[in-house]
Each structure stands twice: as structure tokens, then as C-alpha cells.
Amino acid sequence: MKIVLMGDRDTALGFKLAGVHEVYAFEETALETDRARNKLKELIEREDVGIILITERLADRIGLPEVTFPIILQIPDKFGSLFGEEQIKEIVRRAIGVEIKR
Template sequence: MKIAVMGDPDTALGFKLAGAHEVYSFGSSPLEIERANNKLKELVERDDIGIILITETLAQRVEVPEVEFPIILQIPDKSGSRFGEAQLREIVRRAIGVELKR
């Protein structure tokens, strides 16, 4: 199974440098958002994609389908997470039962 990444140019570049093969970069114009919507639909329909990582900012602007597979995870972009640090800690604690401390 492959991991696909969708996000802004800076996030996409970071994942490309990290060795990700399926990386898609989108701007913020209406045409780019339409392209992102189409790409997300295409990725969801592919059998070889297991995880789709999409930046939180992009996920707010596209229609993210409610599917069980592939797994679609929202990730922070260069501007940080839309969730606060405390909320992220709580999400991790509930998900895996581990409390993160600094």
C-alpha cells in the first residue's frame, strides 16, 4: 500500500525530500482547489493507496469523503496545527492511551 500526500507547495516539498513518491502540491486559487478535489476523489478510488495525508488547511477547502479506506489523515502545514497543543495532546491520549509531556 502506498501513502499519498496532498498539501501546499512547502509541505509537498518536505515530503518529497523525505522520500514520499505520491506527493501532490496545490495552491489556494479556486482552480487549484478544484484540482485538489479531483485528485482526492481519484486517490480514494485507487486500490493501491492505503493512507492519504492532507494538510488541515487544504482539507478545510475540499470535500473530504467519509471513507473507512483509505485512511485520510489531516496533518499540520507550515503555519502549524489548527488544533491547539493541549487539544492535540488530548487526541493522542485518547487514541493511544499515552499522555505527552514536554
């Protein structure tokens, strides 16, 4: 199964260097938002994609469908999290049952 990232150019570059299988970068324009929405639909339909990482800001712009597979995870971008640290800790705790402590 492949891990795919969707996000801004800087985030995409970082994850590509880290070895993520496929990365897709999108700018903050209406045309790019439509392109990102179409790419997400395409990725969801592919059988070889297991995890889609998407930056919170991009997910906020395009909206996320309710799917059980592949797993879609929202991640912060270079500007930080839209949700804040405490909310991310709570999401992780509910998802995997482990509390993150400093």
C-alpha cells in the first residue's frame, strides 16, 4: 500500500525527500483547489493507496469525504496546526488510544 501526500509545495517537497511514495503540491487558487479535489477523488478510488496525508489548510479548502479506506489524515503545514496542539492530542488519543505527553 502506498502513502500519498497532498499539500503545499514546501510540505510536498519535505515529504518527498522523506521518502513518501507520491506527493502532490497545490497552490491556493480556485483552479488548484478544483484540481486538488479531483486528485483526492482519484486517490480514494485507487486500490494501491492506503494512507492519504493532507495538510489541514488544503483539507479545509476542498472538504473531506467520509470514507473508511484509504485512511485520510490531516497534518499541519509549515505554518502550524489549524486545530492547535491540544486538539491534535485528543484526536490521536481517540484514534489510537494513546495519550501524547511532553
